[in-house]
Amino acid sequence: MAKLIVHNARVFTGINNDYLERSGFFAVDGIIQAVAPDSKLPTPDDETTVVDASGAVIIPGLINCHVHISRRHIHRYPLDRTFRGVVPGIESQNSAQRILFAMKNAWHELMEGTTVFRDTGSRHQVSLELRKAISSGKINGPWMLSCGEGIAMTGGHGTHRDYTAIEADGVDAVRKEVRNQLRSGVDWIKLMASGGLGGMPESEDPRWCEYSIEEMAVAVEEAHKRWKKVCTHCGSAESVKNSVKAGVDSIEHGMLLDEEAVAMMKDTDTSYVPTLHCIYSVYAREEYTAKSEFSEFLKTEVCAPHREGVKMAYEAGVVTVTGTDTLGNMVEEMKMLEDICFTRDEALRAATKQAACAMGIDDKVGTLEAGKLADFVLIDGSPLDSLDALYNVKSVYKTGNRVTYDWLVNLPL
Numbered sequence: 001m002a003k004l005i006v007h008n009a010r011v012f013t014g015i016n017n018d019y020l021e022r023s024g025f026f027a028v029d030g031i032i033q034a035v036a037p038d039s040k041l042p043t044p045d046d047e048t049t050v051v052d053a054s055g056a057v058i059i060p061g062l063i064n065c066h067v068h069i070s071r072r073h074i075h076r077y078p079l080d081r082t083f084r085g086v087v088p089g090i091e092s093q094n095s096a097q098r099i100l101f102a103m104k105n106a107w108h109e110l111m112e113g114t115t116v117f118r119d120t121g122s123r124h125q126v127s128l129e130l131r132k133a134i135s136s137g138k139i140n141g142p143w144m145l146s147c148g149e150g151i152a153m154t155g156g157h158g159t160h161r162d163y164t165a166i167e168a169d170g171v172d173a174v175r176k177e178v179r180n181q182l183r184s185g186v187d188w189i190k191l192m193a194s195g196g197l198g199g200m201p202e203s204e205d206p207r208w209c210e211y212s213i214e215e216m217a218v219a220v221e222e223a224h225k226r227w228k229k230v231c232t233h234c235g236s237a238e239s240v241k242n243s244v245k246a247g248v249d250s251i252e253h254g255m256l257l258d259e260e261a262v263a264m265m266k267d268t269d270t271s272y273v274p275t276l277h278c279i280y281s282v283y284a285r286e287e288y289t290a291k292s293e294f295s296e297f298l299k300t301e302v303c304a305p306h307r308e309g310v311k312m313a314y315e316a317g318v319v320t321v322t323g324t325d326t327l328g329n330m331v332e333e334m335k336m337l338e339d340i341c342f343t344r345d346e347a348l349r350a351a352t353k354q355a356a357c358a359m360g361i362d363d364k365v366g367t368l369e370a371g372k373l374a375d376f377v378l379i380d381g382s383p384l385d386s387l388d389a390l391y392n393v394k395s396v397y398k399t400g401n402r403v404t405y406d407w408l409v410n411l412p413l
Contacts, residue, residue: 005042025041067326069144083198118187121164131145197235207256240264254306
């Protein structure tokens with residue numbers, strides 16, 4: 001039995017909007033048993049690991065709801081490396097090479113405080129293989145949720161530069177491909193409801209609608225029969241409306257929302273993963289490299305309405321959560337939410353409690369309370385005073401284990 005007591009901390013549980021001062025928690029075998037003031041924590045015995053937080057802030061592990069883990073390292077490249085210039089070279093590599101990228105990226109971002117990822121499409125299901133490696137104990141790492149490969153119409157989003165989608169046309173073909181993905185063990189189904197930025201400006205446009213309501217509805221039917229959820233890549237408001245009518249659970253990006261689309265999302269409890277910082281970063285890299293008609297389009301016709309859409313969704317009460325996609329950064333995503341309209345504690349909950357609810361895993365993570373996994377991050381500084389404090393990670397714990405190199409590689413001693 002592995003027992004852990006963390007004390008002398010300022011605890012942001014994710015439930016309330018402030019800290020529990022001079023507090024901590026008690027965990028057994030990676031499960032939190034109690035969160036309490038230091039004076040009410042149990043007395044440790046010889047088998048208990050005791051962590052003195054020395055006044056640090058503790059937050060729940062962060063949750064990245066939209067990622068492509070095998071190419072996440074691109075966001076650390078210099079600004080002169082554009083999405084369209086870099087991604088094809090990574091995605092054209094074989095699966096053995098890309099799973100090495102995936103593993104390194106997952107480890108790196110876990111060390112930065114993200115303990116859960118939902119991968120929304122990886123070529124040849126690399127993210128699914130990474131999830132299996134972690135869950136089987138070959139290596140340790142974050143909790144991976146995998147969409148396997150995305151599903152798109154012929155020539156749809158994800159079939160141009162990044163190759164993360166399988167093509168299927170018509171109700172019967174979509175049904176079969178969803179069943180194939182479910183058979184392989186995916187956690188979510190990802191559909192392409194519209195064009196996107198990945199193949200722009202030559203091959204696609206986010207204003208285009210792609211899958212029909214009928215094609216998406218059959219995918220939702222098959223996934224929900226297996227208790228799995230469905231997310232859709234959406235650029236246009238019309239693709240969002242089509243997705244909601246089809247019964248999907250999560251809208252990705254939604255750069256061009258309108259009031260009707262937002263109202264439909266609210267009425268159906270459809271969650272929203274805007275990936276603001278990634279979309280902005282696509283523009284910023286194009287602008288830095290060469291100001292052009294394309295970069296101006298991204299600035300005025302994508303980024304500006306995207307911010308307005310997030311504000312509309314917030315004001316309507318749509319559950320809005322964090323995701324970085326390829327080029328985004330988790331802290332910057334939260335900062336953009338704050339800059340638009342969120343309070344700091346709301347932005348932090350968008351990456352913890354609300355994210356867990358949107359992913360359907362709020363029974364296990366997202367808050368620090370009894371019965372949840374002991375996934376937490378020690379921060380030097382107060383993110384409720386400045387979200388930049390989230391860059392000051394002192395240590396990360398996954399299921400009660402301090403994340404170290406030895407823990408990650410999980411080699412026998």
